[in-house]
Amino acid sequence: MSRNDLRADLDPLFYALIDYEDAYVQPLTLAAFKSLLPPSSFKLINSLSECPSPETPVLQFRAYESLDFEHALENSKSLINAYVIRKALIRKHYLSTTVSNWIVKHPTSVLKDHFKPAVDFELDYAEFLDDALVEAFELRASFEQNEGKGPSERQWWILKPGMSDRGQGIRLFSTEAELQSIFKDWEIDEPSDDDEDARSTSPTDMNVGSNAEKDSSDYIITSQLRHFVAQPYIHPPLLLPSFQNRKFHIRTYVLAVGALSVYVYKPMLALFATEPYRAPGEDINLKAHLTNTCLQETGEREGSVRAFWDLEDTIPGLESFKSSAPAQPSTWKEAVFSQICATTGEVFEAAARGMMVHFQPLPGAFELYGLDFLVDAEGTAWLLEVNAFPDFRQTGDDLQGVVQGLFEEVVHVAVKPFFDIEGGKEEGSERMVKVLDIDLGRR
Numbered sequence: 001m002s003r004n005d006l007r008a009d010l011d012p013l014f015y016a017l018i019d020y021e022d023a024y025v026q027p028l029t030l031a032a033f034k035s036l037l038p039p040s041s042f043k044l045i046n047s048l049s050e051c052p053s054p055e056t057p058v059l060q061f062r063a064y065e066s067l068d069f070e071h072a073l074e075n076s077k078s079l080i081n082a083y084v085i086r087k088a089l090i091r092k093h094y095l096s097t098t099v100s101n102w103i104v105k106h107p108t109s110v111l112k113d114h115f116k117p118a119v120d121f122e123l124d125y126a127e128f129l130d131d132a133l134v135e136a137f138e139l140r141a142s143f144e145q146n147e148g149k150g151p152s153e154r155q156w157w158i159l160k161p162g163m164s165d166r167g168q169g170i171r172l173f174s175t176e177a178e179l180q181s182i183f184k185d186w187e188i189d190e191p192s193d194d195d196e197d198a199r200s201t202s203p204t205d206m207n208v209g210s211n212a213e214k215d216s217s218d219y220i221i222t223s224q225l226r227h228f229v230a231q232p233y234i235h236p237p238l239l240l241p242s243f244q245n246r247k248f249h250i251r252t253y254v255l256a257v258g259a260l261s262v263y264v265y266k267p268m269l270a271l272f273a274t275e276p277y278r279a280p281g282e283d284i285n286l287k288a289h290l291t292n293t294c295l296q297e298t299g300e301r302e303g304s305v306r307a308f309w310d311l312e313d314t315i316p317g318l319e320s321f322k323s324s325a326p327a328q329p330s331t332w333k334e335a336v337f338s339q340i341c342a343t344t345g346e347v348f349e350a351a352a353r354g355m356m357v358h359f360q361p362l363p364g365a366f367e368l369y370g371l372d373f374l375v376d377a378e379g380t381a382w383l384l385e386v387n388a389f390p391d392f393r394q395t396g397d398d399l400q401g402v403v404q405g406l407f408e409e410v411v412h413v414a415v416k417p418f419f420d421i422e423g424g425k426e427e428g429s430e431r432m433v434k435v436l437d438i439d440l441g442r443r
Helices: 025-036 069-074 092-105 126-132 137-146 176-189 332-354 400-418
Strands: 014-019 042-044 058-062 078-080 119-122 157-161 171-173 227-232 246-257 261-265 269-276 305-307 366-375 381-388 432-437
Touching: 014 025, 025 400, 069 078, 078 400, 092 119, 092 227, 092 332, 092 381, 126 176, 157 176, 171 176, 246 332, 246 400, 261 332, 261 400, 332 366, 332 381, 332 432, 366 400, 400 432
Parallel strands: 014 042, 014 058, 058 078
Antiparallel strands: 119 227, 157 171, 157 227, 246 261, 246 269, 246 366, 261 432, 269 305, 366 381
16 A cells, blocks of 8 residues: 555645636646645645644745745745745846856856846936946946947947836847937836826737837836846847747746755747847847747737747757757757756856845745746857746747646655655756755755
């Protein structure tokens, strides 16, 4: 008789409050738990009040805002699906600082070659831009070098609001005048207090055009966001002829467990822009430059999300590969994956060891992240950003199996070992590759 059979008449090993508040994710999560865990090992509940006692082993798998962190921190048998503090990774200006500080202490870090150094600044109103850039030395130097040059000869930058998501507010610029114009346009477009329709517009409704175009739904309230990041624009990107030379980025799902193991989920996504790529000096139509599907209209998303490993193996002109793996990869995709694994492990260690105030992994927690990488024309994978609670819906129905497999791995790697259930995979699996395993001394 197996251990699971012996448990049939006993209390469950743990109670599970699974309420992700996302119609796309919720059924996939429940399916993973029900298919991979013995029915007697857990009991689904609708509220923590249904637990027999405060010390009852319990799993919370919920939206971040709904998690009862106080309960989790007081119960050593509690497992939650998010860390309380992780802005060292998920806030763009903090991520830049995390990487910069780590490289200063570790000059040979892989991050040096896989993350573009950023300039961060604070700004309330466009009229104060000159003051905000006083210490932005790299940016000012670039402006000086760009003086007198044509658009195609300049160094271009990408502007990102430090605390926005879903691609909102991203712009391209190459001169201080262009940057000033961006902020002025936002102030002009800012809706009034009684303009409820404009204020309720979501980023998915944004009409993204060129920097010069204005739309009442595409605005940023500068004084509310305040933090901004500017990074050198990565040009030229790797382009695939089979996809009409449209720019793409790679969405990589990453699982962090306890304090601290990190895993990269091998099935990745390629997210494509809607129009063929042109150099920013030739065309700053953002539809050719932005690959975030949240910014694409419904009709444009068809074919914009593909399975990374289904992309062609051979690309003309890309015969040599950069790899962080001991063995030479056979395709550019394997080389890119090895770079992604090395960069991911390093950036999480940089946050955990170098930014301990702003990233605090807990032994009774795990969290899924969406990391975005852009591959340049030479085959180098550049980390763009780290997203907590990533938008799984952008995967769509055709590739839903990618997300389903991800939650299955979460059960194997994070849930089973914590509750001492047979079949746990703490060392990872073929689909979930362990890239970091450090002991931060937290119990």
